[in-house]
Amino acid sequence: MEVVRGLLSLALLIASCLAEVNSTEDEGKSNCSASLGGANIAENHKALVLQLNPSENCTWTIERPENESIRIIFSQIQLDPDGSCQSENIKVFDGTSTDGPLLGKVCNENDFVPVFESSFNTLTFQIVTDSATVQRSVFTFYYYFSSDISIPNCGGYLDTLEGSFTSPNYPKPHPELAYCVWHIQVEKGYKIKLNFTEIFLEIDKHCRFDFVAVYDGSSTTSGLIGKVCGRVTPTFESSSDSLTVVLSTDYANSYRGFSASYTSIYTENVNTTSLTCSSDKMRVIINKSYLESFNYNENDLQLTDSTCRPKLSNVVDFSIPFDGCGTIKKVEDQSIIYTNIITFSASPPSEVITRKKQLQIIVKCEMEHNSTVEITYITEDDIIQNQNALGKYNTTMALFESDSFEKTILESPYYVDLNQTLYVQVSLHNSDPNLVVFLDSCRASPTSDFASPTYDLIKSGCSRDETCKVYPLFGHYGRFQFNAFKFLRSLSSVYLQCKILICDSSDDQSRCNQGCLSRRKRDISSYKWKTDSIIGPIRLKRDRSASGNSGFQHQTHAEETQNQPFNNLHLFSFMVLALNVVIMVTVIARHFVNQRANYKYQKLQDH
Template identity: 55%
Template sequence: MQALRQLLLLPLVAALALAEDNSIESMAGFCCHCSSAGVPHCGASLHEPNKPLRIELKANANCIWQIQRNTNQTIRLIFSYFKFAPSSSCDTESIKIYDGPSTNSPLLGQVCNNTDAVPVLQSSSDSLTFVITTNSVAFTRNFFVFYYFFSPETKIENCGGQLTGPNGTITSPYYPAPYPEFTYCVWHIQTARNSKIKLQFQDLFLELDKNCQFDFTAIYDGPTTNTGLIGKVCGRAQPTFESSSNVMTVVLSTDYANSYRGFSAQYTSVLLPGPVKPDTLLTCSSDSMKIVLSKSYLASLGYNETNLQLNDPSCSPFVTDSVIFSFPLDSCGTIKKDDGQSITYTNIISLSATGNIITRQKSIQIIVKCKMENNSTLEVVYVTKNNIIQNTTAVGRYNVSMSFYDSGSFSRPVLQSPYYVDLNQTLFAQVSLRSTDPNLLVFVDTCTASPQPDFGSLTYDLIRSGCSKDDTVVTYPPLEHYGRFKFNAFRFLRSFPSVYLQCDILICDSNNANSRCTEGCISRQKRAISSYMWKTNTVVGPIRLKRDLRAADHSGKSNT
């Protein structure tokens, strides 16, 4: 009887498994995507909160798509599939993406035939524009693009993060329950220097498409998602990936339909044979650049601390267990470069034999760059075939703070918190940049007030795009490393117990006469033309009415 029951159950189990597989296989033609995607002829103006675009272009096309949002959200644009004409170059065929309403807006990025990534771009304004240009070669180009609006403050549990242990597990949000729509998660994995990373998917169940255009997991051979794509997977599989170094990046991207249970993957570190890779550490701050070199690494190349020098040979290292160069950004022969979107400080450590020693060692240079951006730290090592060139770039942050002052002389900061004020009292605010680089300007681009410390939906603009939005706001001209303005305590204080102030700060090279910091107030139409070198924001508060302070005093006395 038991054997008969098992024989009867077997066809049922097989049928269920087959139904699950067939449901996956049928997704490639699922109409939920096809009907809304369509085939736009050449460009469009788009206002929907999300939309997939299946684009097919011939030769000599120059098509513009403009995406405009109406809500206080960010636009995320994903090029999940692109096929240009074979052998085309970036000069003749490309997709260019602009952060604004036109091609005069700042360039966010470019996609072309040699793009080794799944490009994902986000707006900092209320619109995005992308242009597809094709050359004269007779060939049908195909692209799949989708975008959606999202709120950056919305957090999804178990979505991305930093993993630094020798091994670990990554799962999609809510696994094994279905993952949420419009998910974009990034995991950064870093193991020991002399190792590589093996990533094994124990379970993968994403929407199936032969080009993985809708929901996909992308794996990158490095610390970022800009290049080094190892693979992109979807559907049902258990693939394995390996990095070439000790860093790997894993991405999960989903659209608006057909959510499944996602994935579970395990990574392990694999020890690399041979000597330990160059042990060099670079850190950057507003004030200085610090380079730490391992003595053992120098010795393996046949050098020691006496063989090292910076661009300015008079700058000597401090020697302990390591060789340490630490110097201000504007000294030791450091070269500053303004590339239009960031400020980079570069120096070179040269290694050369001294005395009468005859050596067969290569001439070595360690090129170090501090790129000042509002981003995470990034280190890159590059070894040439003929000479060893270790090119280490660290992304730094300028040290910016904001305080209230008791008068327009800006000599005495307000130290107490909360800051109790009278209604319509004039408040003086100063943004301060701490940096050894004297040729920098600070510009207060936008300042918003809110009764909520997380700056939710209820906000009030004091300054927007350098323009005063409140009648009482007065901005001061840029002065060295300071941005200053004043305003009167406003109506929020009548209705809410506390008010916070958040300002977007731009930092520019003062030698650039046409930088955003020198333009002052600009209209929204002109804003896209301007560029800045570095952007951050800072928050100060809370501000409270003095009547609340008096009420607190009376309450305290009645309790004594």
């Protein structure tokens, strides 16, 4: 038994020494490189506080469940303030390694909150630091989300001169894991004043968990004006005619969210008048100082239809619809012209003479080809003034759930099955009922810049794909359907681009009414406008049985995960082996003891 006790003590001593060596090795290693998938795959969200040393090169890999996407947000970045973007940065890759497509690169001097989304089932990010001895820290959190689930009232487009919007569910608690983007776009010559009447989010000094970010422009990378959280009521002002607002929330501590409103401030120094033509209306701005030079008051102005009144602020603002307020439409050859007249109220009937000029401002929007030509002039009784500008017609393209074209698909990217039927509609946003939309050509590409390769679905009004069906002319809507496909040797994304023609429905000889032309003549009948619409990306859902490399990616990721506890596995294996040795020694020792007990001793007789 003493032998057994000695062997057991030796085994425990060896195990203790190995554990101490293992612990020392772990402390000496940089703990920046780790896998977030593998054993932690059940964690649908995770926050990381990364403390970085000089001369680091660290890589993390995140693997998502099937049919879900990964969104990662770097809500606080503190790197070397004097370091260059080349020597110290964060890179995010779409895939299992740094060899995958680069989604983006972040440096210390970025003026936006970096947000990235995966299209593969894994996402990798790498942090490289220079040799400077400074404090560095990065706070990031990621989560999985389903592209099939959308949050109501989460983001959108606001294009009126003034308006309001709130966070989803306001004033009830905002949803968890929400990322909502509102784009505010007003007309040229204005800037935007944004006022938050309430913000009630999780309080944090650096707004790392829940926050509202406001950008000075039309995108989330156009310059960060401010990032706020907690309980505040800030006001922001853009430098141009566009503003972007983002709400980002994590997975804990939901509060009321926010309520906001905005107004437009006219910024241009206009001495007389200006005109802009949008998709379904014309807008005239008249400076009050210009009216005062003629001894007129802004209340004396009126349109052909005197019931349509202007909006008065620091300027006189007329918003004139193409199908109202006395606007006259005239079709001429290759163009359609909308005209209205701004006049001053007539003098009282009792007056016989006047020393004021009879001022008339005639406004015209001429729509031609792929742009609008804008003309303003004043009649010869007064000063004649001409102003020209350019614009484009407002069209959108969207996917729908069925051939009834009733329910729009809002998810982006939209995940589909191979060979699934997709229903596409191009819409013209215009109040003139006598216009029709014609699909001249539609093509697909694996990239948003439509570089090679591309694939024609419709060309010259004719279907070029065996699954593509073009619907008949239907007013302001151009419609077609086709079966989903993927490009060979390319990513699984597909973008669509359509060139559309807009014609007057009363013109029987127009290009729109001619339909499919397999061989186009040079001088065919006219169309009124030509413009482009783009939609995408459309992506294929993950199919484990059909994905050629998904198993390989999973295996590689599992191996990386297993390397991390490798020493612990060694220790456990040794202890099992030592225990087996102890058991074997015990059995053998007992055998010898029993054998000795069975010996019979006989006393020798004395001779």
